[in-house]
Amino acid sequence: MATPTPAAPTPTRTASAVPPTGPGMPSFARDPQTVLDAFASAIEARDWKAVRAYWGDRGNRSGLDEAAFAARWSVLEAPEVTVGDGTQEGAAGSLYYTAPVTIRDGERELAGEVTLRRANDVPGATTEQLRWHIESATLAP
Structure with a gap:
């Protein structure tokens, strides 16, 4: 008698669980x-x-x-965004990534840093906790 083949593991995320x-x-x-880079593209697209x-x-x-938020940022009429290389570090179950960001809008230039954070693949973490999101930023129009 042949040994049954074990079933494939069930995925923990389905397509419907992936945020749009x-x-x-x-x-x-x-x-x-x-x-x-996607954040920069969203700024450029206003x-x-x-x-x-x-x-x-x-x-x-x-x-x-x-x-x-829209009222504050809509002062940017034709923003061009440059994102520099960042650095990553980990602390207490979170990952942090900080990069320089410059926004040019005509003659105006805003420069600062944006720090992203996400949970470090901790069991039970939600999709929101696992996504890179802005923790802090030193630039705003």
Whole structure:
């Protein structure tokens, strides 16, 4: 009698569990530089809903509601964003990634740092905790 073949492991995430992406949504990439590049693209597209969503807690950690955030950032008329190489470090179950970011808008230039954070693949962490999100930023219009 043949030994039965063990069943393939059941995936822990399904397609429906993966957060949607697109206009108004942040990137859920696992690479922090990719996330910052997508954040920069959202700024250049003037997609203020998506830009706000890069902050933790689905944008609430930006400290502004959607309308106030859009009003503050919409002063940028034709932003061009440059993201420099960042550095990553870990601490107490979290990963941090800090990179320099420059926004040029005509004659105006804003320069600062953006720090992303995510949970370090801790069992039981939610999708929101596992996504790279802005923990702090020293630049704002």
